[in-house]
Amino acid sequence: MPELPEVETIRRQLLPLYRGKEIADVRLKTPQLLKNCEPAFFADALRGQTIENMSRKGKFLIVECSHAFPVFHLGMSGIFLKDPAESRYPQHIHLDIDFTDGSALYFQDMRKFGKIWLYQEYPDLPNLGIDPIIGELSEAQLKEFLGKRSIGMKNFLMNQKPITGIGNIYASEILFRSGISPYRRTDEVNAGEVKALHESIHTILEDAIERFGTTYSAYRTVEGESGTNQDFLKVYQREGLPCTKCGSSILKSVIGSRSTFFCDNCQQ
DNA sequence: TCTGACCTGCGA
DNA sequence: TCGCAGGTCAGA
Numbered sequence A: 001m002p003e004l005p006e007v008e009t010i011r012r013q014l015l016p017l018y019r020g021k022e023i024a025d026v027r028l029k030t031p032q033l034l035k036n037c038e039p040a041f042f043a044d045a046l047r048g049q050t051i052e053n054m055s056r057k058g059k060f061l062i063v064e065c066s067h068a069f070p071v072f073h074l075g076m077s078g079i080f081l082k083d084p085a086e087s088r089y090p091q092h093i094h095l096d097i098d099f100t101d102g103s104a105l106y107f108q109d110m111r112k113f114g115k116i117w118l119y120q121e122y123p124d125l126p127n128l129g130i131d132p133i134i135g136e137l138s139e140a141q142l143k144e145f146l147g148k149r150s151i152g153m154k155n156f157l158m159n160q161k162p163i164t165g166i167g168n169i170y171a172s173e174i175l176f177r178s179g180i181s182p183y184r185r186t187d188e189v190n191a192g193e194v195k196a197l198h199e200s201i202h203t204i205l206e207d208a209i210e211r212f213g214t215t216y217s218a219y220r221t222v223e224g225e226s227g228t229n230q231d232f233l234k235v236y237q238r239e240g241l242p243c244t245k246c247g248s249s250i251l252k253s254v255i256g257s258r259s260t261f262f263c264d265n266c267q268q
Numbered sequence B: 001t002c003t004g005a006c007c008t009g010c011g012a
Numbered sequence C: 001t002c003g004c005a006g007g008t009c010a011g012a
Helices: A004-018 A039-046 A139-147 A153-158 A168-178 A191-210
Strands: A023-028 A051-057 A060-065 A069-073 A078-081 A093-099 A104-109 A115-119 A251-255 A258-262
Touching: A004 A051, A004 A060, A004 A078, A004 A191, A023 A039, A039 A115, A139 A191, A153 A168, A153 A258, A168 A191, A168 A258
Parallel strands: none
Antiparallel strands: A023 A093, A051 A060, A060 A069, A069 A115, A078 A104, A093 A104, A251 A258
């Protein structure tokens, strides 16, 4: 669930709360979340480190410490909380980070799809494409990406290699705003549609960030509050409800093993 | 390029 | 009690 807007919301909230704090202790309760080192090494490497910055690429959150760079992917239900009392699922808090000033940070992940890595220097994350919020995704680049192969538009947006950060909810919303069917092939999209798609990617993601993300199940902000973007969704989870543009019923189908919502009349 | 596995809470 | 929710990745 946490897609680019949710991870960006978390980053923006965490940074002013934790920048400059020194890590006193780290307790990793679920070692399977850690992907590239042993839990003891992870804790040793972070103890005594100061958080200098936090950055993001796609759905990955990069914590920049003085000499260590833990990277988090929130999977489908991962969130950070500053207060464990805000947790709906306290049994699923997998990581506690204590700071020397007495504060703490908790990583909760009900479904354990989250992942954690530790790097000694700022990681490249080479398998990720352009982040449309922090990178420059031009219309020309988008057109080039679309023309490289012929795959369905929904699958194109979900693939993190050309453009990173878009997941199932925002893929449906972006295609609806663009007026493009999720079944269209990438090499069939015309110049006007490329322009609409380019505009929609930015608008949908930026609006969702302003609304602190979309809360459907587990996602909460660092303060434990819901986002508000779910109140503005036009197609996602609206099967059978009237399209806000034409009044036709919103349809649901499965594309790439994922639920996809669209208006058959507005999206060609 | 597509499918299933991973995982657990929730609603039907 | 069972199916669904979905991000990523391995394997077909």
